[in-house]
Amino acid sequence: VPELAQELLALLTRHRGGSDLASRRLTASLASLLGDLATPDATASVSELIQHEDPRVGANAVESFARQARANAGRYKAAVPGVGPLVELKADPRHRVRANALRALIEFGRDTPTAIDGLVEMLRDGRVGHRLASAWVLWRILPDMARSAGHLQREAGGSEGWPHLAASAARLASCDPDHRVRRRAAACVSRRSAATAGAGSPAT
Numbered sequence: 001v002p003e004l005a006q007e008l009l010a011l012l013t014r015h016r017g018g019s020d021l022a023s024r025r026l027t028a029s030l031a032s033l034l035g036d037l038a039t040p041d042a043t044a045s046v047s048e049l050i051q052h053e054d055p056r057v058g059a060n061a062v063e064s065f066a067r068q069a070r071a072n073a074g075r076y077k078a079a080v081p082g083v084g085p086l087v088e089l090k091a092d093p094r095h096r097v098r099a100n101a102l103r104a105l106i107e108f109g110r111d112t113p114t115a116i117d118g119l120v121e122m123l124r125d126g127r128v129g130h131r132l133a134s135a136w137v138l139w140r141i142l143p144d145m146a147r148s149a150g151h152l153q154r155e156a157g158g159s160e161g162w163p164h165l166a167a168s169a170a171r172l173a174s175c176d177p178d179h180r181v182r183r184r185a186a187a188c189v190s191r192r193s194a195a196t197a198g199a200g201s202p203a204t
Contacts, residue, residue, distance in 0.1 A: 005037045009045060016052070028056045035064025038071040047085065050097070059096035062089065066104040083108050090118040098122065099133035106141060116162065123168035128178045135184040138169055142191045166192055 012030045015023040031049045034042045046068060049061035069083045089101035099122065105115035122134030169192070172185035 002039060005034075005039045005042050008033055008037070009041055012045060016049070024054045024057070027052070028054065028060050031057050031060035031064055035060075035067040038068045043068050043072075050085070050089070055094040055096055058094055059100050062086065062097055062100040062104065066100070066108075069104075069108070090115065095122075095127065095129040095133040098130065099137045102134075103137045103141060107144070116165065120164045120168055123165070123172060128181060131172060131176065131178070131181045132184060135169065135172065135181060135188055138165055139184065139188045139191055142188065 008030055012027065012034075015026045015030075018024065018027070027049070031046065031052075034046050034049075043065075046061050046064045050058050050065060052058050052061065065086065066083065083104055086101040086104050089097055090105070092098040092101065098118075102115050102119050102122070106112060106119070119134055119137060122130050123138070125131055125134070166189075169185045169188040172181050173189050174182075176182045176185065
């Protein structure tokens with residue numbers, strides 16, 4: 001693993017500053033691959049890539065940062081992964097970076113009330129990309145939401161909370177001006193109904 005990490009980091013050094021499409025794509029791929037290598041150098045590189053000028057690189061780096069945080073939490077027997085830097089990305093102008101950070105914070109149970117409110121704000125954002133990205137995140141976390149509804153609602157505390165996420169998705173599904181947002185939000189509504197029904201069914 002150390003040898004693989006060094007090879008990937010060497011590739012990153014050669015291509016991370018490139019402005020051509022091939023270099024940007026390779027850098028985005030490396031940002032993803034490094035997430036499976038929780039070595040100190042790989043972790044440091046992923047943290048730096050979060051601020052990369054290419055939004056795809058930054059978004060992939062956020063996902064990798066979350067994977068490394070999980071790995072480190074398991075290695076050091078930490079109850080909650082150390083994802084503090086992601087808190088600063090809750091209002092990031094890059095929609096995929098913002099969405100991935102909120103997803104990680106919610107899934108890790110870190111800063112849950114404001115992370116949930118942040119996702120509600122994204123669903124209501126005037127920018128199409130932010131609404132699309134937040135609807136995707138909501139679709140991904142819905143099964144866990146249904147299984148842990150009581151716990152998550154307690155964690156939400158005084159935030160707008162999970163009911164507002166569902167209401168925002170329903171509103172987007174019915175009246176968002178962008179057809180892609182409507183379709184993705186409708187998928188959220190359908191998945192929520194299925195997940196809620198499943199959570200309420202007796203075990204077989």
